[in-house]
Amino acid sequence: EDQVTQSPEALRLQEGESSSLNCSYTVSGLRGLFWYRQDPGKGPEFLFTLYSAGEEKEKERLKATLTKKESFLHITAPKPEDSATYLCAVQAGRGSTLGRLYFGRGTQLTVWP
């Protein structure tokens, strides 16, 4: 059973067409939620960390938000260079344990001119 579910699996947008990617999670004891960008043939590149519901982070055309059950990555007026796979990961664990990092399967975003 997936602990972290990302939707949609793939998204095609025209340049300038804003949209959102979703990351929902079922883990208990959330310690942090992370967004990564992965380009073909490369390792994931860190984008954001969110720690508590209501928190928001922004970077250029990207804005990440967090609720108690899900996170959204909003992309405003995307450009072709935003095309990549976006991964969500959740750190969970209670007490003094180090917890685990659960990764979603990613959303493959394509932005065409």
Next chain:
Amino acid sequence: NAGVTQTPKFQVLKTGQSMTLQCAQDMNHNSMYWYRQDPGMGLRLIYYSASEGTTDKGEVPNGYNVSRLNKREFSLRLESAAPSQTSVYFCASSELTNRRVFFGSGTQLSVL
């Protein structure tokens, strides 16, 4: 700063061969990890090292061994490669365990 460096970038093995993937980080991070990534699946943790001198199994450890050589280096060994180990392998590191994790560029491994 190179970040996380892993070698080789590509490798082809025959079933039963052995090999070691090398990884080094220059960020003075305490924790290091080995993940595998397969099409249609999320990143899965093979082994991790929370700090120098310790290693622990992750989600899919069977068929692999690791060595935390020092604070900088963390290697992954396949003793007898199997076709099911065909995958892209990523080494990663973080200052605090399972917090902001930095990834290497990956090793594409094919086992024939």
